Amino acid sequence: MTDTLAVGLDEALEITLARVATLASETVDLHESVDRVVSADLASLVDSPSVDASLKDGYAVLSREVAGASPEHPVRLSLVGVMAAGGGEDIPVVPGTAVRVLTGARIPRGADAVVSEEFVTVSGGQVRVGILAEPGRNILARGSDVARGKIVVETGRRLTPGTVGILAAAGHGRVPVFRNPRVAILATGDEVVAAGRPLPEGKLYASNIATLGAWCRRYRMETRMDIVRDDPDALQDALKALARDADALVTSGGAWTGDRDMVVRILDRLGWEQAFHRIRIGPGKAVGFGRLSGKPVFILPGGPPSNLMGFLQIALPGLLKLAGHRRPGLPVTPVRTAADLKGRDAHWTQFIFGMIERRPDLPVFHPLRGASRLKSMAEAEAVAAIPEGLTLIPAGTVIPVQVLE
Template identity: 50%
Template sequence: MRRQWLGLTEALDRTLNKIPIMPAETLPVHECVQRVAAEDMYSKINSPSLTASLKDGYAVDSTDVARASNEHPVTLPVIGTVSAGEKPNCRLGKGQAIRILTGAPLPDGASAVVSQEFTKDQGNEVIIEADAEPGRNILVQGTDVKEGEQVVRRGEVLRAGHTGLIAAAGIDAVQVYRLPRVAIIATGDEILAPGEPFRSGALFASNLVTLSAFLRFRGIEVIMKVIEDQPDQIRDMVDTLLRDCDVILTIGGAWEGDRDYSLGVLDELGWEPHYHRVRIGPGKAVAFGLLQGKPIFCLPGGPPSNEMAFLQIALPAILAMSGYPPEPLGTVKALLTEEVGGQKNWTQFIYAKLAEINGNLTVSPLVSKSRLKNMADATAIIKIPEGIQVLLKDSRIDVQILV
């Protein structure tokens, strides 16, 4: 199983079929934006609960002002005033007007509201200088949402607009899928945690910080650990983190070299491996399995390989655990500014930068010798499917967007 090389699609499908789905939790409506609804939601009320005015102005019988204009105004007696939150204390009769403010309930007998800008206040009378057909400037009861109407479907990612609709529907608490708690373990005798004193020959754990940033950007809690290449340390750390975390990512030790211990330790712990090595570049040495029912991803240690295996396989799976679509990187069509080469035997990924030139969205591969600078400067990723050996200049291609 370990040495079976999978194509990207098969590896991702196998991963998504094995991951657990997180249980639901209840959040206040104002805290659920960008979370995934764990249930269908139905309005508890009509909103608005009463037929109300959309404008400050005058409630009228539309037939009384059917021919009103600036040249031929209509004068009506004003018999009362109604504001938002009040109940009208009188019924509108034929040939009368009631002063009404935005959000106030429409009085019985009224069929339209003339906006204030087309009126002249004369104290106990009002001069109407515009007509108003039935329903003008009126928001009918239940127009925004009706009692019993479905407002959210299970599985929807809740945007800001959803939260307002949910609140208007009389719902103050929302069932959403819980976000997983993710642990990231960087292994290597040469790896330093950020803040540790530097020593010659050492490397700061840039991969650890990068992956954590991608997860934290999406609201996911992350625990970061740096340990030496010692099987006992790896074993103890994995065993400890399994108690408190839902997913574990290991960085380094994924190739089965002389000092690559992560996979061996997981075997000893009794994990259920599902694959090791995927036909992608960079990022081939990625393994996935379950231990005590929890997903574990073993990622390669080289920065581009580490990030690409994470973005293309681990991140989609982690988000899918909370109900998100397994496509965390949006795509856009862009014009390729120069020819790029692919590979016969694997899906190739190339860091790139988006720009707008002469009204066209363009994408250019990044070719700096610095791996980390390419990763930092990239705003897109060019994906060249397995078997396609070249993408020509001026081709319009789909690219993944990095944020």
């Protein structure tokens, strides 16, 4: 039966992203910028290379003079000097001459080609060229890597080691990036104990917030993790304090409507703006979202699979939107299903954890159906979805999956 109060997954995600505003920009050292999101288009400040440069150790020549060169009929030229990378000298090449150039060296004035040294012999100041070299051979033109004024990284791009490198080549030592959010993660429940402390009988460790915190730190977000008992006043004080100091708040547990599920009731008391509470997904039905004092609040159920799935599908995209990501959410890849994927209800989106088997043509998705929820979550490399309207995806079907690893 359809839950008329629950929203669909696509609608919930659309609402979330529409109500989350990207944080302000800050400037950071280029060497500290990897995995941050650029907040402005960045153009090259220089031409790189700054001169026409040699791609090889060899000899700069006039291409027309070696047009007929071959091993049997080499062309003889006079060697008039050597130029190395970074040197300030410029030894012109005139008819009948060649200049020895090392990799990265400026192309001498007059030269329009470089003959690689393996095709040249040198004796007594004479160069014997045994191969032709057309104009431009072995020359890296000025600005061919990056050209002054050309955009090299666009707004919203996440910086990788490669893009950090090209920004360095473009002359940038500091870059503007969106600020990463400070995320407060609050676990509720008298039964929850912080990891590492003694575990009394009948209680359990707060593994949910450890997992959520690890996901946030994977994206370089600052985290603060707290546990609060099932007490209305204690919960209210904790929510107020965390909303004041953090950019976003994630609650774990107490998300439903039972006697001790107080999160939504306390948020109502604090005057939050509820956007939704309940999504047609499984696991994760009790997920909620709203704003408290202008800060995004993500409500997650306490059951580990529901907790993690609600985070991955709703909270993580919202937090990534805060950090300026253009496509907030997990990366997606096509796979072929190794077995039937069966859902319980066509009115819901059903998620299934699985492993990915690498194949030459297309990866294969193997669903995890172990008895241990935590082990399946820990081993999972991807998440497959059976969308609303379906209860079965047959084995061998090509589908997109979200990649966890």
